[in-house]
Amino acid sequence: DAKTTQPTSMDCAEGRAANLPCNHSTISGNEYVYWYRQIHSQGPQYIIHGLKNNETNEMASLIITEDRKSSTLILPHATLRDTAVYYCIVRVLTGRRALTFGSGTRLQVQP
Amino acid sequence: SQTIHQWPATLVQPVGSPLSLECTVEGTSNPNLYWYRQAAGRGLQLLFYSVGIGQISSEVPQNLSASRPQDRQFILSSKKLLLSDSGFYLCAWSNTYYEQYFGPGTRLTVT
Numbered sequence: 188d189a190k191t192t193q194p195t196s197m198d199c200a201e202g203r204a205a206n207l208p209c210n211h212s213t214i215s216g217n218e219y220v221y222w223y224r225q226i227h228s229q230g231p232q233y234i235i236h237g238l239k240n241n242e243t244n245e246m247a248s249l250i251i252t253e254d255r256k257s258s259t260l261i262l263p264h265a266t267l268r269d270t271a272v273y274y275c276i277v278r279v280l281t282g283r284r285a286l287t288f289g290s291g292t293r294l295q296v297q298p
Numbered sequence: 299s300q301t302i303h304q305w306p307a308t309l310v311q312p313v314g315s316p317l318s319l320e321c322t323v324e325g326t327s328n329p330n331l332y333w334y335r336q337a338a339g340r341g342l343q344l345l346f347y348s349v350g351i352g353q354i355s356s357e358v359p360q361n362l363s364a365s366r367p368q369d370r371q372f373i374l375s376s377k378k379l380l381l382s383d384s385g386f387y388l389c390a391w392s393n394t395y396y397e398q399y400f401g402p403g404t405r406l407t408v409t
Binding site: 221228229230231232233236274280285286287288289290291 | 332334340341342343344347357386388390396397398399400401402403405
């Protein structure tokens, strides 16, 4: 699985968009970008994934650059409940299907 | 709908004592099952994964073991706990290439 780099922490005002970046410059053509988040003392929660097209679901949007070397997770209207550690993971679909979690970005949504 | 259960929620055990953590999944069949551990302030580390009954793969050599006696039951064990075994233990399941679903976790403190 390709290595990812994320900022250690970010702050965001409640009601504003939270933009969480992730660098994955060594991503290969068959690797997907996944985002999970972990609220304090809970198990991680799947958010979204994508290959090369931008994706949107009820939780967030995922913007992947054309060269696929970086991506941004966008929470359009952050709430206090979005305070969590956000993990960007790059991996292929095949294989053992396990996830490799890095340190993630600790997002603090401020009131 | 699918549900994943873990117990106990918290556990305090002395060094050298045995350990048994149980995870069960409802509402799906033949899932992939995973055990992860999260040390305080750190990311998730994959410990074991299983693609079927009796099939266990270990990711990290240590004094822990796992078993899958039934399709939707995954057990994490140790004969003698170490201080370094303290952490947040998470069970997860998947049956797609896209998402893993995590349980509520067990917080283990070895004293």
